[in-house]
Every structure is written in structure tokens, then in C-alpha cells.
Amino acid sequence: MQQDDKTLQFMKAVGAVFKDVREEETHNSINKFAREYDIDRGNLSKIERGIINCRLITAWKLSEAAGIKFSEFAKRLEEKLGKDFILMDE
Amino acid sequence: MQQDDKTLQFMKAVGAVFKDVREEETHNSINKFAREYDIDRGNLSKIERGIINCRLITAWKLSEAAGIKFSEFAKRLEEKLGKDFILMDE
Numbered sequence: 001m002q003q004d005d006k007t008l009q010f011m012k013a014v015g016a017v018f019k020d021v022r023e024e025e026t027h028n029s030i031n032k033f034a035r036e037y038d039i040d041r042g043n044l045s046k047i048e049r050g051i052i053n054c055r056l057i058t059a060w061k062l063s064e065a066a067g068i069k070f071s072e073f074a075k076r077l078e079e080k081l082g083k084d085f086i087l088m089d090e
Numbered sequence: 091m092q093q094d095d096k097t098l099q100f101m102k103a104v105g106a107v108f109k110d111v112r113e114e115e116t117h118n119s120i121n122k123f124a125r126e127y128d129i130d131r132g133n134l135s136k137i138e139r140g141i142i143n144c145r146l147i148t149a150w151k152l153s154e155a156a157g158i159k160f161s162e163f164a165k166r167l168e169e170k171l172g173k174d175f176i177l178m179d180e
Contacts, residue, residue: 010147037178057100059146061177074164087151088127 006087008050013080015050017073018062022048025066037065096177098140103170105140107163108152112138115156127155 022033030048034041039061046052047062054062063073078085112123120138124131129151136142137152144152153163168175 007147010150014146053145053147055143056104056146056149057097057143057177060100064177069164069168071161071164071168074161078159078161087147087154 006085007053009085010081010087011053012050013077014054014059015048017076017080018044018059018066019048021063021066021068021073021076025068033065037061039065096175097143099175100171100177101143102140103167104144104149105138107166107170108134108149108156109138111153111156111158111163111166115158123155127151129155 022028022030026033028036030045031041033039034044043052043054043058044062047054047058059073060070063070112118112120116123118126120135121131123129124134133142133144133148134152137144137148149163150160153160
């Protein structure tokens with residue numbers, strides 16, 4: 001697997017986890033969630049679709065907005081990627 | 091506290107945690123760590139000094155390079171910021 005494939009896999013997993021968290025924890029649409037927490041809607045949509053690499057502080061902010069701890073988001077991301085996932089090739 | 095102060099506090103905490111993790115877990119200098127894991131040295135230095143907002147994927151990569159789980163980094167970051175820290179003002 002190429003490095004780029006892993007980056008893509010990572011971005012997709014981040015997006016999927018945030019979409020799940022938003023839907024499960026807030027039951028808000030992407031529009032309502034973005035408006036309520038003053039998050040750029042277009043940016044959020046791109047993050048959830050896994051087409052941009054979000055900043056760490058944005059991931060913290062999204063976790064906070066969804067009412068979960070950042071470490072909870074981190075654990076869900078690890079579960080989504082699987083325990084054998086590594087980003088860096090040796 | 092202004093939003094900008096909180097952003098600054100967040101960046102400083104991220105940098106301090108990564109510096110601690112690199113030193114405690116790898117005992118490598120910033121130069122050696124960056125070279126060994128193919129990480130941009132200037133970028134890493136700026137992250138550790140808390141003067142840039144790193145990407146989530148970079149935070150994952152740095153955790154991996156230091157040999158800790160990303161959720162472990164997340165927990166250390168939460169401890170550093172303190173349990174009452176919130177990024178968003180109501």
C-alpha cells in the first residue's frame with residue numbers, strides 16, 4: 001500500500017468518525033451543526049467526506065461541539081482504522 | 091479569555107506534549123527524530139514551540155514516530171490543558 005493510499009484511508013476514516021459522531025451524538029444535520037457551533041459548513045462537509053486533511057485544533061473543536069472528549073474521538077478513530085494501521089512505511 | 095488566547099493555549103499545549111513525548115519516549119534530539127522519521131525538521135520545531143497549528147494527520151504521524159498510540163497523545167493533551175479547558179466560547 002502506498003503512502004498516499006494510507007493518507008487517503010486516514011482522511012476517509014476521520015470523516016466517517018466525525019459523521020457518525022455528529023449524527024449519533026447531536027442528531028443534527030451538517031447545516032444545523034455547522035451553524036450552531038460556528039463551523040464553516042463547506043469545510044465540515046469536506047472533512048466528513050474525507051477530502052481534506054483537517055487541523056488538529058479543528059478535530060478538537062468538532063469533538064467539543066459533538067459533546068465528546070477528544071480522547072474519545074481518538075479512540076473511535078483508532079477503532080475505525082484498525083489496530084494494525086500504521087501511517088508510516090518503514 | 092479571548093478565542094485567540096485559547097487557540098494559543100491549545101497550540102502551546104500540543105507543542106509541549108509532543109516535546110515531552112519525543113524526549114521521554116525516544117530520547118532523540120529534534121534533529122535526529124525528524125531525520126529518522128522523515129519529518130520536516132522546521133515544521134516539527136514550530137509545532138513543538140506552539141507557533142503553528144499542525145494537521146491531525148501530522149499529530150498521528152508524530153505519535154506513531156514516538157511509539158505511542160494517538161489516543162495516548164490525546165489523553166496527555168487533555169491532561170496538559172486541564173479538564174475545564176474548552177476551546178469554544180458559548
